[in-house]
Amino acid sequence: MRTYEPRFWDRFYLLALAQGLFITLVRFFKRKDTIQYPEKKHVPPAGYRGLHRLNKFDDGRIKCVACEMCQTACPAHCIDIEPSAAPWEDGEERYPVKFEIDLLRCIFCGFCEIACPKDAIELTEIYDFSAYTRDNLRIDMEGLLKVFDVTKNGNVYARQNRGERIEVPIAR
Amino acid sequence: MDTFDVIASLIKVVVVFGAIILTVAIMTLAERRVAGFIQYRLGPNRVGPWGLLQPVADGLKFFLKEDIIPDNVNKPIYLLAPVITIVPALMTFAVIPFGASLEIAGHTVKLQVADINIGLLYILALTSVGVYGLVLAGWSSGSKYPLLGGLRSSAQLISYELAMGLAIVGVIMVSGGLTFNEIVAHQQATSWNFWKQPLAALVFLVAIFAETNRLPFDLTEAEQELVGGYHTEYSSFKYIMFFLSEYANMITASAFMVCLFFGGWDIPFVDEAALGNWGVVFSVLAFAFKVGFFLFLYIWIRWTFPRFRYDQLMRLGWKVMLPLGLVNIFAVGLWMALRA
Numbered sequence: 347m348r349t350y351e352p353r354f355w356d357r358f359y360l361l362a363l364a365q366g367l368f369i370t371l372v373r374f375f376k377r378k379d380t381i382q383y384p385e386k387k388h389v390p391p392a393g394y395r396g397l398h399r400l401n402k403f404d405d406g407r408i409k410c411v412a413c414e415m416c417q418t419a420c421p422a423h424c425i426d427i428e429p430s431a432a433p434w435e436d437g438e439e440r441y442p443v444k445f446e447i448d449l450l451r452c453i454f455c456g457f458c459e460i461a462c463p464k465d466a467i468e469l470t471e472i473y474d475f476s477a478y479t480r481d482n483l484r485i486d487m488e489g490l491l492k493v494f495d496v497t498k499n500g501n502v503y504a505r506q507n508r509g510e511r512i513e514v515p516i517a518r
Numbered sequence: 519m520d521t522f523d524v525i526a527s528l529i530k531v532v533v534v535f536g537a538i539i540l541t542v543a544i545m546t547l548a549e550r551r552v553a554g555f556i557q558y559r560l561g562p563n564r565v566g567p568w569g570l571l572q573p574v575a576d577g578l579k580f581f582l583k584e585d586i587i588p589d590n591v592n593k594p595i596y597l598l599a600p601v602i603t604i605v606p607a608l609m610t611f612a613v614i615p616f617g618a619s620l621e622i623a624g625h626t627v628k629l630q631v632a633d634i635n636i637g638l639l640y641i642l643a644l645t646s647v648g649v650y651g652l653v654l655a656g657w658s659s660g661s662k663y664p665l666l667g668g669l670r671s672s673a674q675l676i677s678y679e680l681a682m683g684l685a686i687v688g689v690i691m692v693s694g695g696l697t698f699n700e701i702v703a704h705q706q707a708t709s710w711n712f713w714k715q716p717l718a719a720l721v722f723l724v725a726i727f728a729e730t731n732r733l734p735f736d737l738t739e740a741e742q743e744l745v746g747g748y749h750t751e752y753s754s755f756k757y758i759m760f761f762l763s764e765y766a767n768m769i770t771a772s773a774f775m776v777c778l779f780f781g782g783w784d785i786p787f788v789d790e791a792a793l794g795n796w797g798v799v800f801s802v803l804a805f806a807f808k809v810g811f812f813l814f815l816y817i818w819i820r821w822t823f824p825r826f827r828y829d830q831l832m833r834l835g836w837k838v839m840l841p842l843g844l845v846n847i848f849a850v851g852l853w854m855a856l857r858a
Contacts, residue, residue, distance in 0.1 A: 360720075363823070370556045370822040380559045 387503040390471050395454045397472035397514070398447055398485070399493035401465060407434070408491065409466035412442040416458035416467050424451035425458060445487035450480060470497045475516040482516065489515050522625055530631050534611055542765040543573035545813060552817045583754040590660030591751065599658060600752070600759035603651030606644040607763035610770045613637035615698050617783045617802035620795060629783075629802065630698070637697045638686060641774060642679075645729060648763065649675045652738060652748045655760070659751035667747030670828070671738035674728055677835030682725035684843025685718040688850040689778050702782035710786075712779040718846045719779040721839050726771040728831070731764060733820040737828055772812035773805075780808050 355361045381388050390396070401409045412429030428444035458467050470493060477483045485493075492515035496502060502512050547562065547569065554561025563569040587593065614637075617629035634640060649671055656668020689711050690696060693704035705711055712719045728735040739747030749760045776782060783801035793800065826834070 366822045367818060370818060373558060374552070374555045374818075376558065378555070378558055378560050380554075 387474070387506055389501060389503045389507065390473060394471045394473070395456050395469040397449075397470050397475050397493055397516075398452075398458070398490055399468050399470050399497055400445065400487065400490040401468060401494055402491060407437065408441070408487075409464050410442050410445065411438045411440045411464055411466070412445075413440065413463065415461040415463060419457045419461035421455060421457060422451045422453050424448040442487060445490060447485050447490070449475070449483045449485055471501055471503065472497070472514055475514050477516055485516065522623075526622075526625070526627050527631065530627075530629070534616070534631055535608065538608065538611060538766055538769055539762075541769050541813075542762055543577070545765050545768070546576055547572045548813070549817050549820075552814070553821050556818075556821045577758075580754055580758045585754045585756070588660065588751050592658040592660065595654050595658035596751075597756070599651045599655035600756045600763075601651070602654060603648050604759045604763040604766070606647045607766040607770070610641050610644045611766075611773065613640050613698060614770070614773045614777060615702060615782060616773070616805050618798045620798045628699070629798065633697065633699060635697055638690065638701075639696060641770070642683065642686075645767070645770075646675065646679060648767065651760075651763070655752065656748040659748075661751055663745045664748050664750045667738050667750070671731065671748060674731070674735065674737060674831065674835075677832050678725045678728040678839070681721055681835055681839035681843050682729060684840065684847060685722035685725060686778065687843075688715050688718045688846045691847070691850050691854065698777050698782065702777060702784060705781045706784045710779065710781040710784070715779070715846060715850065717842060717849075719775075721842050721846065722775060722778065724834075724839060726775060727816070727819070728835070730767045730771050730816075732768065732816055734823045734826050735831055736825065737831060740825060768813060768816055769809065772809045772816070775812055776805065776808040 403409060412427055414427050414429070417423075417425040417427050424447055426444065426446040426448070427442050429440050430443040432439055432441035454469065456469055459469055467490075472493070475483075496512055496514065499505070502514070506512055550572070551561040551569070561569065562572040565571040565575045587596065612631040613634055615628065615630040615633075620627040620629060652671040653668040656664040656666070656671075659665070689701060692711070692714065693701045695701060695704070701711075708714075727733075731738050739749065749757055752760065783805040785800060785804045788800070789797075
């Protein structure tokens, strides 16, 4: 273990005090790291786990087949799925009529993403979703599909910082 | 005292009072701004350009807040305590000269509200009165933590007042006078007292930090143990009076320090008298600059050093500062005796 033995000059404290003052003075003049939040947004690194989205095929059909794997894998039990027969003839036979995530319970662990066999559910980079009521933080299937629409064209915050107006679909 | 003097005095009173209030407002912004800069962030910058209207917003907020008087307080004393604190805080600046003498229409106007012959003692006396306000505020709140905070402030005062007094004695000995004008004039004639008595300057500097209850000695309001200290039960305007007096005390203490050890309004290597009335302007600016530096030092030190524990503060006051003050007096006395 390293121990601290005061040097001769340290015993007078004055040198140490001057050193401390010097450190804070240098910091006073250094570049500031502040991000002016509402105007400029922090762009989270790749792999950040934020708000969920439900992916769609190119023709607009939902990828989800309501297999309930994500619901089973979820440690917080925040996903609520109701399966039904798909409304279309060709393609997948199962289809979710209800897909709700309680964002207040979600711990953003990403297990749903890993469990999904169809790559339908994914976590996005969106971190600044908030609402005034608890009900508004239950995001339904429509909301999750809208998140896909806003996030499919690249990082939302990088685009917002470039001046694009993007509304995150959470009822406020 | 003729009409001219009366009018001049009134103008000086208004200007000094206004300057103190304005400086307090600027200090509330500067405090937060410097804190931000030291912590790699920007500090308040939302209200007005560069956050300059922040003091106005702060002031408005304090006026509009609900004024609460708790049930258990001793009402007359509770209401009187902020007044007892703020009056001496605003009065002390009266004897501090903030510039060279001005010549107007054959009259010599001293840039000082009152030139009394015991200026130093006046300040020492008044700064100790302020602590009555804190003790009474703590006691009359009818709550235990404010009481502890008030008692701490008085104990802190006696730990430091002696060291402060001893630091000043050396200055009085060399300058041979108790008025600030004599002290400043002596420093102009020779050199700043800081170069002659750095030890006394250091002791005095530490003492005024404790005197104004600033970090690292803000034990009267040490939040983590005392829940806010002597002003816990105070709100809105009554609270802002304590706040104002603390900042006014800082300004006065900085001016005190400048006058005693840093030549007052003296500009080194420049003869102000030769510049006429422009010299006066520069002397006021020099004084303001020096006071501003010490005000910055207050904030700078606040965000650099951790808070002292109570026993550490007492030990520093009694066992370190007091002997150092005595050593300084002895050294100055010896030096004067050898020179005489």
